[in-house]
Every structure is written in C-alpha cells, then in structure tokens.
Amino acid sequence: MTAHLNSVSQTLARRAIALAHETLEIEAAAILSAKARIGEPFAQAVSKMLATTGRVVVMGMGKSGHVGRKIAATLASTGTPAMFVHPAEASHGDLGMVTATDLVLALSNSGESQEIIAIMPLIRRLGVPLVAMTGNATSSMAQHADIWLDSSVDKEACPLNLAPTASTTVQLALGDSLAVALLDARGFHADDFARSHPGGALGRKLLTHVSDVMRSGNDIPAVLPQTGFSALMREMGSKGLGAAAVVDANNAILGIFTDGDLRRLVESGADLRAKTAAEVMHPNPCTIGVNALAVDAADLMERMRITSVLVVDGNQTLCGVLNSNDLMRAKVI
Numbered sequence: 332m333t334a335h336l337n338s339v340s341q342t343l344a345r346r347a348i349a350l351a352h353e354t355l356e357i358e359a360a361a362i363l364s365a366k367a368r369i370g371e372p373f374a375q376a377v378s379k380m381l382a383t384t385g386r387v388v389v390m391g392m393g394k395s396g397h398v399g400r401k402i403a404a405t406l407a408s409t410g411t412p413a414m415f416v417h418p419a420e421a422s423h424g425d426l427g428m429v430t431a432t433d434l435v436l437a438l439s440n441s442g443e444s445q446e447i448i449a450i451m452p453l454i455r456r457l458g459v460p461l462v463a464m465t466g467n468a469t470s471s472m473a474q475h476a477d478i479w480l481d482s483s484v485d486k487e488a489c490p491l492n493l494a495p496t497a498s499t500t501v502q503l504a505l506g507d508s509l510a511v512a513l514l515d516a517r518g519f520h521a522d523d524f525a526r527s528h529p530g531g532a533l534g535r536k537l538l539t540h541v542s543d544v545m546r547s548g549n550d551i552p553a554v555l556p557q558t559g560f561s562a563l564m565r566e567m568g569s570k571g572l573g574a575a576a577v578v579d580a581n582n583a584i585l586g587i588f589t590d591g592d593l594r595r596l597v598e599s600g601a602d603l604r605a606k607t608a609a610e611v612m613h614p615n616p617c618t619i620g621v622n623a624l625a626v627d628a629a630d631l632m633e634r635m636r637i638t639s640v641l642v643v644d645g646n647q648t649l650c651g652v653l654n655s656n657d658l659m660r661a662k663v664i
Contacts, residue, residue, distance in 0.1 A: 354488040354496065361484040361497040362504050368481045369508070376436075376462045376478045377512045380411060383460070385432030387413040390421070392446050394495040395438040395502060402436070402506030409510050410519040418446035426450055434460045436509075440482065440498040442470020451475055464505060466498055480505060539625040544661045545642045545651035546572075553578050553649060556585055556609035563588060563608045572654050574639045577612040582648045584641055586612030618643045621650055625663045628653050 380387055387406055391399035399415055406413035416425055418437075429435065435454055437447050442465030451472070454461055463476035466483035473479040482505055488496035513519075552570035554563050556577055567575045573590040588611055596603060596611060603611070618641045619628050628640055632655055642651035658664045 350490070357486065357488040358497045358500045361501050364485070365482065365501045365505060372478050372480060373505075373508070373512075376480060377509060377516065379460050379462065379478065380434055380436075380509065380513055381516050383432065383434040385412070385430055385434070387411055387436055388429050388433050388459075389413060389415045389436045389438070390418045390447055391438035392418055392444045394499050395440060395444070398499050398502045398506065399436075399438045401503065402438075402510070405507060405510045406513070409514040410517045411510065411513045418444065418450060421450050422446065426453055429454065429457065429459060431457050431459060434462065436462045436464065437472060437476070438464045438482075438502055439470075439472055440466045440495060440502075442467040442472040444472070447472060464502060466501075539661055539663055540621075541619055541623045541625055541628050541642055541651070541653060542621045544625050544657045544663070545621070545653045546657065547651040551649065551652050552576065553582075554608045555579070556607065556612075558608040560603050560606045560608075560611065563611070564593075572639050572652060574652075575608075576616075576641050576649055576652065577608045578649050584616065584618065584643065584647070584649050585609070586614040587616035587641065588612045589637075589639070616641055618647075619653070620644075625653075625658060625661060629655070629658050629664045632658075 387403070389399040389403040389406075390396075396415075396417065403413040403415040414428070416428055421429075437444075439447060442463065448471050451461070455475075460478075461476045462478045462480065463470075463472040464480040464482050465473050466481070467473060468479065468481065468483075482498065482501045484497040484501055486492050487494060487498060488500075550570065552566050552572055552575035554566050554575055554577055556579065558566075558577075563575060567573065567588070567590075575588050576584055577586040577588065578584055586609075588608060592611060592613055617631060617635050617637060619631055621642050621644050632638065632640055639652060639654045641649060642653055644650045655664070
C-alpha cells in the first residue's frame with residue numbers, strides 16, 4: 332500500500348512540475364510575442380498619459396480587474412496619479428470619480444466586457460481619452476478607443492485554454508511597461524519613490540537623516556582633554572556607547588576614546604591612573620555631518636569597522652553621536 336502511495340505521489344509530482352514548466356514557457360512566449368508588437372500605439376499611450384493633468388483611471392472586470400488594480404497601484408507609486416474604478420460600480424454612481432482631465436485605461440481580453448462598453452458613451456461625452464488594452468483588434472472596445480494596445484495571446488497556459496493565465500500575464504507586463512516608460516519620462520528617481528513609500532525599507536533608507544536617529548545633548552559621551560582617566564571611564568560607562576569624544580571648550584572634536592583603545596592600553600601594561608583624556612585619545616576620529624543620510628553613516632561604520640561615529644554640524648563641532656544599535660532600531664540596517 333505504501334509503495335503504491337509513493338508511486339502515485341511521484342506521478343503527481345512529475346505531472347505538477349511538467350505543467351509548471353509548460354505554464355512558464357507559454358507565458359514567457361506570450362510576453363515575447365507582445366514585445367514584438369509594441370510600437371507607435373504604445374508610444375502614443377505613454378504620451379497621452381504623460382500629458383494628462385488628472386489621473387489615469389484603470390478599469391477592468393474579473394481577472395482583468397485584478398490586474399487593473401495592480402497596474403493602477405504601480406502607476407501611482409511611480410509618479411503617475413492613478414486609481415482603479417470598477418466598471419460595474421461606475422454605472423451606479425462611481426463614474427462621477429472620472430473627470431474631464433483624466434484618461435481611462437480599460438482592460439479586457441475579449442474587448443467585449445459589457446460593463447465597460449455600457450459606460451463608453453459617457454466617457455466619450457466627457458471627452459476623456461480612452462486607451463483599450465484588449466486581445467481582439469476587432470472588438471468593440473478596440474474599435475472605439477483612441478488607442479488600442481494589443482494584449483492578444485495564442486493560447487492560455489490553462490490546459491483547458493479557458494482560465495485567464497497567459498492573457499493576464501501579458502496585461503500585467505504591458506502595464507508595467509507603461510509605468511516604467513512614464514517613470515523614465517517624468518525623471519522619477521529613487522528619492523521620489525521613497526517619498527511615496529515612507530513605511531518601506533527604501534523609504535527609511537532615503538528619508539532618514541542622521542539628525543533623526545542620533546543621540547544629542549546630555550546623551551553624548553564627551554569630556555575635556557584634561558579629564559582624568561577615572562572620570563573618562565565613568566563618562567563612557569554612564570552613556571553606554573563604549574566610546575567618548577574628547578572636545579575643547581568650544582566643543583570642537585579633538586579625538587575619541589573607545590573600548591578598543593582601552594583594551595590596547597591594558598595589553599600594553601601602561602599605568603592608566605595618571606593619564607588624561609588627551610593622552611589616551613585617538614586623534615582625528617571619523618565624523619559625519621548632521622544632515623547626512625543615516626544609510627551613509629551605516630556605510631561609513633561598515634567601511635571603517637567601527638560601531639559608533641561622532642556627528643558634527645556645519646561648523647565641525649560635536650552635536651551628536653550615532654551607534655549601530657541606533658540604526659538597527661530605526662530599521663536603516
């Protein structure tokens with residue numbers, strides 16, 4: 332019995348893997364076929380979307396609707412104001428969301444989605460440009476659109492050739508292509524992307540400055556050069572950073588003393604009790620500007636193999652200190 336079950340399981344596994352390979356091959360071929368058809372209509376669609384002073388309103392029913400939501404989200408996050416409006420709901424009031432300054436991008440593999448066709452006259456009455464992404468050049472949507480984008484496929488990846496698979500993959504790829512072309516045309520950069528994704532990892536890296544996460548005021552471990560060794564150690568211990576800055580009366584940085592410096596002095600056998608901060612400090616320490624990005628501070632620490640860095644203002648005076656733990660808490664690293 333066990334041997335029979337193992338045989339069945341192996342047969343299912345082989346079949347599943349074979350179908351997965353076939354699905355990816357069909358969908359990859361569909362995308363490459365769509366690539367060969369991209370030309371002037373695609374460029375016209377990008378131009379119209381770029382010139383739109385309102386939003387790109389994406390519509391689609393069923394699986395095309397799910398793809399449309401993703402396309403709208405990608406456009407919005409890459410600098411092109413966009414939203415998804417459900418065609419069925421549009422017939423019951425939501426069409427009021429569409430204004431004369433917008434552009435409609437309608438998705439349908441057949442090009443005959445009745446919910447979209449029903450509102451096309453109203454879209455026309457508004458004077459809103461219509462871009463149709465369909466798989467049928469003779470369909471109602473393709474015939475009545477300002478621009479037709481060909482999303483046709485030879486066959487679906489579904490073994491029954493029924494479930495939208497390759498067709499929705501091509502729609503998604505064409506939507507991404509529009510977003511990328513618009514991103515480039517707008518001169519959209521990484522910092523723009525970060526501003527629309529403040530809660531994400533990229534947003535934190537590109538929007539978090541040293542001043543946002545550094546320790547300042549009484550939290551900075553700092554002593555004068557004439558400070559005795561015992562007082563220096565108390566300052567280091569109370570602030571818990573394993574380092575202390577040595578500064579002059581004007582708060583200009585003279586040096587730094589770290590746990591590593593302490594270990595090296597102990598190993599040398601030096602009599603530390605009579606030493607001053609000036610005598611044990613490491614001169615010319617690494618510093619970073621208060622307005623620098625926190626990710627740059629992380630790069631500096633990694634490059635110099637240090638766990639803390641002193642922060643300076645525009646006058647090169649000490650105004651803070653930053654530790655790798657601070658960066659981890661801020662999720663910069």
